[in-house]
Amino acid sequence: MALREKLLDKPNEFLVSRRDYFTLILAIVVSLIFIFNSDQPQIEAVRSWFIEQAAGLQQRVSWYRGLIGLREESDRLRQRATELMLENGTLREALLENHRLRRLLEFRERTPQRLLSARVIAKLEQAVNREMELDVGRRHGVERNMPVVTPAGLAGKILAVRETTSTMQVIENLNFKASARVLRSREFGIVEFQERTGLILTSVAKNSDVTPGDVVVTSEISALFPQGIRIGIVNTVTDDNPSLFRDITLNPDVEVSQLEEVFVVISTPPTGAPADSTN
Amino acid sequence: MRFVKYLLLFLSLLLLQTTLLPLMSIGGLVPDIVLIGVIILGIRQGAVAAILAGCLAGFAEDAFVTRLFGLSSLANAFAGFVAGYFSREKVKYNLQVTLGVVLATALVHDVIYFFIYTLGTSVGFFRMLLRYVVPTSFYTLILAFIVHSVWPAGLWGKR
Numbered sequence: 001m002a003l004r005e006k007l008l009d010k011p012n013e014f015l016v017s018r019r020d021y022f023t024l025i026l027a028i029v030v031s032l033i034f035i036f037n038s039d040q041p042q043i044e045a046v047r048s049w050f051i052e053q054a055a056g057l058q059q060r061v062s063w064y065r066g067l068i069g070l071r072e073e074s075d076r077l078r079q080r081a082t083e084l085m086l087e088n089g090t091l092r093e094a095l096l097e098n099h100r101l102r103r104l105l106e107f108r109e110r111t112p113q114r115l116l117s118a119r120v121i122a123k124l125e126q127a128v129n130r131e132m133e134l135d136v137g138r139r140h141g142v143e144r145n146m147p148v149v150t151p152a153g154l155a156g157k158i159l160a161v162r163e164t165t166s167t168m169q170v171i172e173n174l175n176f177k178a179s180a181r182v183l184r185s186r187e188f189g190i191v192e193f194q195e196r197t198g199l200i201l202t203s204v205a206k207n208s209d210v211t212p213g214d215v216v217v218t219s220e221i222s223a224l225f226p227q228g229i230r231i232g233i234v235n236t237v238t239d240d241n242p243s244l245f246r247d248i249t250l251n252p253d254v255e256v257s258q259l260e261e262v263f264v265v266i267s268t269p270p271t272g273a274p275a276d277s278t279n
Numbered sequence: 280m281r282f283v284k285y286l287l288l289f290l291s292l293l294l295l296q297t298t299l300l301p302l303m304s305i306g307g308l309v310p311d312i313v314l315i316g317v318i319i320l321g322i323r324q325g326a327v328a329a330i331l332a333g334c335l336a337g338f339a340e341d342a343f344v345t346r347l348f349g350l351s352s353l354a355n356a357f358a359g360f361v362a363g364y365f366s367r368e369k370v371k372y373n374l375q376v377t378l379g380v381v382l383a384t385a386l387v388h389d390v391i392y393f394f395i396y397t398l399g400t401s402v403g404f405f406r407m408l409l410r411y412v413v414p415t416s417f418y419t420l421i422l423a424f425i426v427h428s429v430w431p432a433g434l435w436g437k438r
Contacts, residue, residue, distance in 0.1 A: 020330070024357070024360045027330050027352065030334065031334065031352040035353065042399050045398045
């Protein structure tokens with residue numbers, strides 16, 4: 001009972017102790033109601049001021065909302081841009097792939113040999129032993145030592161064959177050798193790869209006719225490679241060594257590091273030439 | 280009885296404010312004798328009575344004098360609150376205190392009154408203070424001093 005009375009009394013105490021303020025607030029409210037119901041110029045000015053402030057505030061709120069909207073829009077656009085960038089990358093890849101495949105197709109159509117297209121599925125990029133895994137194998141008719149070519153030229157040869165995959169030894173491998181000749185002067189030589197100098201043409205006599213810019217192709221005396229496949233272009237020719245042969249470096253036609261699709265030469269038209277010991 | 284006494288007082292003050300005091304106008308400024316009544320009530324009876332009386336008297340004043348209805352009642356309500364703050368329970372009487380309370384109350388009243396009155400006009404705030412507020416407040420202070428001289432117990436007298 002006492003508690004209830006206390007609770008009931010407290011609001012009264014609160015009102016009584018602050019009656020000055022409540023009376024003032026009441027008087028202010030009543031006066032302002034009368035004042036703002038007036039159409040005097042002073043009140044019009046106050047109304048205009050309030051309207052201006054409200055408009056300014058509304059403008060700021062709208063601006064802020066717009067800013068939030070812009071941020072959301074920006075996030076959406078950024079996300080969309082990322083998606084488009086990825087899509088664009090995929091399309092660009094597809095376009096490049098399309099160009100590559102078109103070139104491969106054209107190459108295949110104009111090449112007399114029977115070609116088996118293959119994709120590079122793995123690369124072994126060691127300095128002394130550069131090899132690549134192809135997605136074709138015994139089941140597809142691939143055999144050991146079959147040449148591997150691209151529209152640009154000779155890429156390598158098959159080193160090992162499994163049921164559905166095979167290993168390609170690329171031309172930039174220290175163990176790779178191919179019988180070759182200079183297309184212009186018909187000079188013979190052997191194409192090798194050295195870690196220090198890159199692709200070279202060896203066993204070319206010092207009095208032979210070889211100059212930078214000459215095209216080097218596989219020779220008809222090779223037992224493995226069909227004749228006339230481009231290998232590279234002569235880069236430098238020097239005779240500074242004490243041996244009987246010239247030092248000839250080549251720029252390979254095939255960019256080995258960028259290989260993605262290749263052809264395995266399944267059958268080679270008979271040349272009638274005897275096989276050489278260096279492939 | 281007390282209510283009737285103050286009612287008569289305010290009626291008299293309103294009559295004076297609307298008839299006689301405009302004749303005492305100096306440069307368009309008229310002292311506010313109703314405000315002195317509000318101050319008397321605030322000092323003697325406290326803020327609540329002063330606010331209510333000031334507000335009601337302000338409405339009457341607005342009806343006759345001011346074109347902006349509610350303006351005097353608002354200013355008088357504030358004046359009643361300030362005068363009530365300096366009521367006898369809080370400060371001790373002497374002439375300086377009396378005149379100080381009158382001046383403070385008059386300044387609050389006139390600032391509110393003239394601020395709203397000059398809204399939307401070319402009169403700036405400081406010009407409003409110097410041209411209207413301070414002179415009118417001092418004019419009211421002089422009038423309060425005259426009232427105090429004529430009726431010494433009036434402002435701080437018995438209830």
